[in-house]
Amino acid sequence: MQVRYGQSGDLDWLCENDIHVGKDWIKRCLGNQEYVVALQDNKIIGFLRFSFFWGKIPYMDMVWVPEAGRKQGTGTALFNFWEAEMKKVGAKVLMTSSVIHELEPQTWHKKNGFQESGQLHFGNFDPTKEVFFIKNL
Structure with a gap:
């Protein structure tokens, strides 16, 4: 499994699977590196979307993995990547x-x-x- 920040090429998959926000918000989050995605065989298998509460505190808005892929460590891998990245920026x-x-x-x-x-x-x-x-x- 590979975990990385979301990229513009992930837009269509995120629009289909992050159903709680619209396309414009997804684009905004991608532009601000506020998505983390997990990939298996170069296919996205889950995402973590975050923002900053009060513009300062990293806030995990959502972590989502399709039902069939749950309980296999994907969500935890997404979270661990995000936590490490937030530590790097001084959170x-x-x-x-x-x-x-x-x-x-x-x-x-x-x-x-x-x-x-x-x-x-x-x-x-x-x-x-x-x-x-x-x-x-």
Whole structure:
């Protein structure tokens, strides 16, 4: 498995698989090197999209692997690459979140060293609470 930052040639695959954001946002993230992709036999098998909370704290927006490829270490490989890259740029903490009722992602975050740090309700935007996690580096 190879892990690298996303590239412009990954756009079509990301548009098909990162269904939570639009093409313009995907292009923006690719331009800012805010995608990490995992490849097997030169084919993308998963991605991690991130941003910076307050413009400073690396925030893992999403890590996604197709159902058939899960529980094979791809998500962890994506996370490990991202964590190492964030350390290189001087990050002191990482941040992520999960919908409150999604226990499997929360368990995965904790397994990768995150600790729950609070919950938010986004009112009319989304009635479901979000659980936030941080990991000190």
